[in-house]
Amino acid sequence: MSAADLVTSGGRRGSSHSLTTRIVIYGLLLLFAAVYLVPLAVMVLTSLKRLDEVTGGNMFALPRHPTLDAWSRAWGEARIGVSDTRGIHGYFFNSVKMVVPAVLISTLLGALNGYVLTKWTFPGHKLIFGMMLFACFIPFQSVIIPMAVILGMLGRIGMDLSDLTGWSFGLGNATVNLVIVHVIYGLGFTTLFFRNYYATFPTELIRAAMIDGASFFQIFRRILLPNSTPIFIVTVIYQFTNIWNDFLFGSTFAAGDSAPMTVALNNLVNTSTGVVEYNVNMAAAIIAAAPTLIVYVVAGRYFVRGLMAGAIKG
Amino acid sequence: MATLEINSLRKRFGTIEVLKGIDITLEKGGFLVLVGPSGCGKSTLLNTIAGLETISSGEIRIGDQVVNDLHPSKRDIAMVFQSYALYPNMSVAENIGFGMEMRGVSKPDREKAVATVAKTLQIEHLLSRRPSQLSGGQRQRVAMGRALVRRPSIFLFDEPLSNLDAKLRVDMRVEIKRLHQTTGTTIVYVTHDQIEAMTLATKIAVLKNGELQQVGSPGEIYNRPSNMFVADFMGSPAMNLLEGTVSRTNGSAEIVLARNEAPPVVLPVPPSADIGRLKQGDKVIFGIRPEAVNDEESIDRNARSVVRFDANVEIIEPAGSDTYVVIQVAGKEVTARMRADADLRIGKPHTFALNLDKAVLFDPTTTSRI
8 A cells, every 4th residue: 555545545654653653663674674683783793893993983883995805714713712713614624514413303203293293193092293393392401311311322432332342323423413403302202393394285195095005114204294385494594503403412422522503612712811802703703603694584584484374285 | 797695694793793693695697785873784785795894793795606705806806985995196097907916917908998998987088187186977987997897706896986075976877877777797886875775786785773774676666665664765865754554344444544623434355465364453654655655647547545634835946857845644744746836825725636656654663565
């Protein structure tokens, strides 16, 4: 509806009334957008400044001599630990090595769980699903010690295997441990997502495929998965964001060189030796946040679509 | 092509029994229609034949093989689903060929079989499309193509026409009938539409609450329903069911239908009924189809037993080809199906004739036919 329409349909009062409403609405929206964007803008600006400009100047001022020095220092030379001055790039790849398998495994297992819990129901499937849902609500702090015990046992099994076969099968490796932890604690959510999606998936398709002679896994791979794109993307975004941003498990189960990005960022910012290089800290923080941002930008529209689809179909 | 034999089949979900001992035999090349109101167990029965539901007890034979424990894909059946169940991520050709792919048929052979079936169903121009790009009727054809391509010994249809509009439904009904006549395949077909049942079937099985009410040819079901449920369920408009009393006078018997403010209608016992089972004063339900209630000129000339009576015309419903007329007899509305140009006026008395050859009697306590 244009302004002219408003005048003809609502007269002067209607027009001025709706104009005020619009000003209020857009004003508030701009305010909230600013609240979200100003910190990011300050981070970007600071990361492009030289250190003397940061400590001496205004936070909101544009950089006088824009430079990417802070970015390359953060990536390649920043002091992370007492003896480590190789920057955050190693930790960034630690996170990638942890996130990619953890997201893929937990998503695929969630899909498989959802498939079984809706299309191959067995006595007690509701109880199992209820217990898996419970996993969504366990505070992670409460499981750290039992988890540490279990990971310790797995580490010993890894050493035994290593003695027997010469290979530990990855057991005891800090990154593998984190993958295991994230897969286990992600399963509750991924199962919930896929179960609700597959609950509305027509069972007749499964039956048609059974009559066509497709096996359990053939039905999963050829019929269900190709028709799960929206929920698949929702789950991947959700899991990626959660696992990438996790600090608690990372700081508990992966120390030193195998720590993920979040832990390294914390170590960088909290370092107590020398000058605090705010520009380097800001660059490192942006690098740490970049992957989740990129995932949202690339797949965000599917995220909204997937959530809506679930909401409408109930 | 094969015979189908179902022996004392029972199906329980927990403590609820949804199929209570079903016995049906279908000869080779027969067309069995399972019909009944929703929740009667007809779809469950079809699913047990397909192997999509397990059975609690009993036996299902296809040909001379007991298939109770066989996987659906090993039963040599093909099924057309109510929603068509086309795989949305595959093209029409892939949909039709999926079963063969799963059975390891080579690609050239698959393409040849798909092409043959597509030609039969005239869907060749649709082969590369996705199901979402098809109309309802086209989806229906593809679903039939997917079943046809298997050359199964039994076809199973689960309410295949219920998602189509009225006109298309009639067209596809003819098509299914033609398919049956040309291929001569054994077919089991579930519907709640009694016209589909009458027009397609060589054998109809009427179910209610998991129990078989009657199995027989369409003619038997329509003309000699074994109980009041079948009589009422099959036929549109439904059969007129009227309360009457038996009056016996040495050897012969009559049925008296009382009327308010008019002399009762006295009828001889219809030829279909067993006269020996009627006693003086017994209550009976007299059933007669609307087309057997007519005016004198239009009643079947060969009818052996006809009764005439006068009644007031209450409602006239012109339906184009026929006119439905509602009159009051024995405190109940009776629908007559008369020719379209019958000379009738609302509120005016008219002489009606009942063709008793087509009438049946029921016992009101057991509801079964006498």
